[in-house]
Amino acid sequence: DNEFKLLCGSGEYCDNFTDLNLSHCFIGTSLYVRLLLYTRSNLDCGHELNHHHLSTQPLFNLTQPTAFVIHGYRPTGAPPIWIDHIVHLLAEQEDMNIIVVDWNRGAANLNYFTAVSYTREAAHNLTGFIMTMEEEGASLSSVHLIGVSLGAHLAGFVGANLKGKIGRITGLDPAGPMFTSATPEERLDPSDAMFVDVLHTDMNSFGLRGAHGHIDFYANGGADQPGCPKTIFAGKSYFVCDHQRSVFLFLCSLNRTCSLTGYPCSSYSDFLDGRCLQCETFKPASCPVLGYDVSQWRETLLQLGQTKVFFSTTLLIQISHFGFHLSRQLFQTQILLLFAPSKLLRLEQYTSTRLLAQFDEDLPNIQKISLRINTGNVIGPRYKIRLLRIRFTPLERPERPLMCRFDIIMEENMEVAFRPLPCDSRL
Structure with a gap:
């Protein structure tokens, strides 16, 4: 398996995201969790962390914020195409530890139900690591879990294990299959962290309907996304385009190339009718904007309770x-x-x-x-x-x-x- 690369000219080995193929998925993979650390000083060269001896990791600064990036189901076994992009863009927000949670061995199974069953075990593994971080001086309030699809629920399980003391969880189109009738304890919910923000882009297929954070953003209503194929003849894109749009919108917000303002509203139809364009209740005096900086509205959102906001990408x-x-x-x-x-x-x-x-x-x-x-x-x-x-x-x-x-x-x-x-x- 291609898990390592030689960094040209330096003689330094870098740890890559696990790269599997369809043969692994057919056979089935057993869960194995790897934690790949990136910082501003090693953005292009991941370092795999030891789960138990953090003091031996000179690049890992426990006094800085830590963002965990957690992918979802990987039916082909290939690394997510957006991993490098999100690492670089997160590093631009502030000086932090960025840890890619590589559970591809576990997520890469043709049987989706097997991958779902591994989320609890992977969450237990990650919970233990974060507890070790806390024991060695890190603050739970400075931990931010960013979960994509199935990874959003995995992040929720970690937050629940830690009694909701994690600083923030961002759920990017939390997975719908096998979670549509789940109780709050069985999926991502607002009690899993001090602040939970969720983005919906595919609620009528692979995403989860409803509201599951302190603030839920619904892109173009949260279901069909503009530009995505409407028929099965488009092949793979027909199945993944709407679901993946959540990641690309989040990347766009990190890159500051798009400012996506969410307007609080009871329904998408009311939003389209122009009935929900008032933002005076929010502090600062503007409606929340999707992305890394949405936490500046946190206090207002915690007072308002669960808030649904809608936006258009046009x-x-x-x-x-x-x-x-x-x-x-x-x-x-x-x-x-x-x-x-x-x-x-x-x-x-x-x-x-x-x-x-x-x-x-x-x-x-x-x-x-x-x-x-x-x-x-x-x-x-x-x-x-x-x-x-x-x-x-x-x-x-x-x-x-x-x-x-x-x-x-x-x-x-x-x-x-x-x-x-x-x-x-x-x-």
């Missing part, structure tokens, strides 16, 4: 004071405004409404908006509607000015085009 713009929906079709600088075909809105005198629009890319300089109110009428008189104000609020670009248009006369089923202007400048 650009969000709040559109208020008008009676139509914005489609997600992009025509360069032209935007087509339409009624949502599945939802009819009632337009009445002196009423206003608020809707949420989503775009696949940023539109910094909108030159023209084409607007049409579709009523479905093909015969009969054409009705006219007077829109007193349309306001566009860029939720994810608060530094940009609000854009408005005032006093537009519209005839049903007829297109009107206009250029939006800053709200403080009336025509």
Whole structure:
């Protein structure tokens, strides 16, 4: 097995993540847990830790925070493609110990139920290691477990073994199969750590439905993700794309290339209708952002209790004071405004409404908006509607000015085009 490599030019041996193949999975593997340490001084060269003699590990600084990265089920036996990325990105957040929990021998089985049965044993092993850390001076509150899929429940078992004294557990799309009817003691739950944050991306397949942390983020509703295949003809990607999206979104947040704000809401449909865009109850005075820094909202979240937040991975713009929906079709600088075909809105005198629009890319300089109110009428008189104000609020670009248009006369089923202007400048 390829578990070691020679670091060119230095003569130093590095410990690699266990690399298995399908033959191991067919035969079945027995659990063996390896702990690979990475720090800022050895980001590209893992060092396997002795489970019992930490004082002999010069790179392991027990006074610093420690993040454990715990993978999930490995049906092919291959190392996760994201391991190196998450190690490097975590090291950029702060100076810490990063320990990759390699339980590939155990997770690599064609029989998923066997891998599930090993999570308790692997958790017992990891619990013993963390207890040794504590005995040698480490603080449990400085320990952060990041578990992916089945690894999220494994992290929860470790936290439960340690009576919830672990500082933080992050669950990336906790596994659903065999956990859908589990009690809190049989899966990840908020009592497993001082702070538990969870990201959902595949609740209708390999992920777990419901809320299981102090804060649960639901990406695009927590189920089907944009860009993932919709049919089985796409092969392996059809099965893993939505589930893996949780890892890639977390990596994106660590890389600071995407700021994913979660809006507290009771349902995804309410979120899409623009009913859940208020963040005044949170301190700091903004809604929680997915990622490593979400712990800054911890005290507020602990006071609020379990909180569900929703976000979209497309650009969000709040559109208020008008009676139509914005489609997600992009025509360069032209935007087509339409009624949502599945939802009819009632337009009445002196009423206003608020809707949420989503775009696949940023539109910094909108030159023209084409607007049409579709009523479905093909015969009969054409009705006219007077829109007193349309306001566009860029939720994810608060530094940009609000854009408005005032006093537009519209005839049903007829297109009107206009250029939006800053709200403080009336025509």
